[in-house]
Amino acid sequence: MKNRSFAIAALLAVVPATHAADQGAFISISAGQSRSQIDRDFAPNRIGRAFATLAGYRWAVNSRLSLGVEGGYAALGEANYHLVEPYSYTFYEGGTVSGVDRERIAYKAKAYLLGINSQWNVNDRWNLSAHYGWARYRTTLLVLGSSTFYDKKTQYDATSNDIRNGRYFGLGVGFKVAEYLNLSVTADRYKPTYRQIYGDTFSYGINVWGLRAEYLF
Structure with a gap:
């Protein structure tokens, strides 16, 4: 009877620890x-x-699944176009x-993020x-430009900003290298918009593949 009571007490002590193993505040880069x-x-x-930093909190649903909230910032890199075009002009009089x-x-994008997150522990080391x-x-x-004519250089520039709400989502495959440190390979999808100079607004997608380090407090 004493052995059975001891086993039940030990089990009750272990279950909450396992249940809460992956819950708590976190920060990731x-x-x-x-x-x-x-x-x-x-x-x-x-x-x-691209790079991003997030902070949040996850609650353990059971010994494998945890759900939480997050917020942060992402710099999504840029797409660009370079033009170098020599030209010559011949006068009627000659010369x-x-x-x-x-x-x-250059098209540059960044975003402030607020969302929900989840983690599923496949085993003690691997997680999704x-x-x-x-x-x-x-x-x-x-837009940055310059034109050289008669050895005189003329420069010009123009900027168009667009601020808009949208969505983001992503997936990751992680490996727990220490009790509170998880490294993941990630794939994220963003959908910003840009406004042409004195023109229309267009949406476009940005796919980001990266590595994430997360520390759980």
Whole structure:
């Protein structure tokens, strides 16, 4: 009887610890490669660098599943276009003058994030994660140019900003390297918009593949 009572007491002591093993406050930092889905005619260079930082809290639903909330910031890289176009002009009276037109167009995006997240422990080491939420996107279309004519250089620039609400979501495969440290391979999807200079607004997708380090307090 004493042995049975001891076993039941030990089990009751272990279950709450297992149940709460993956709950608590967390902070994560991720970095990776972004790929903007903009038409190649507007931005042939569509691969950039992205990073994000999130903080939140997860509650254990059972020994394997935890659900929580998160908030943070993501810099989603840029897509760009570079133009270098030499030209020459011949006068009727004779003589030729030459010059060079240069232009750089860049699409930059960032977002403030607020959402929900989950983690499923496959076993003691491996886990799957997902998150989904609201994003406050801010995109900037930047145009920088210069023209050289008669050895005189003229420069110009223009900027168009767009702020809009949207959604984000992502998945991850993680490995627990320590009791409170988890490393994951992640894939995230964002959907910002950009506004052309004195023109219309267009939406485009950004896919981000990266690595995330998460510390659970």
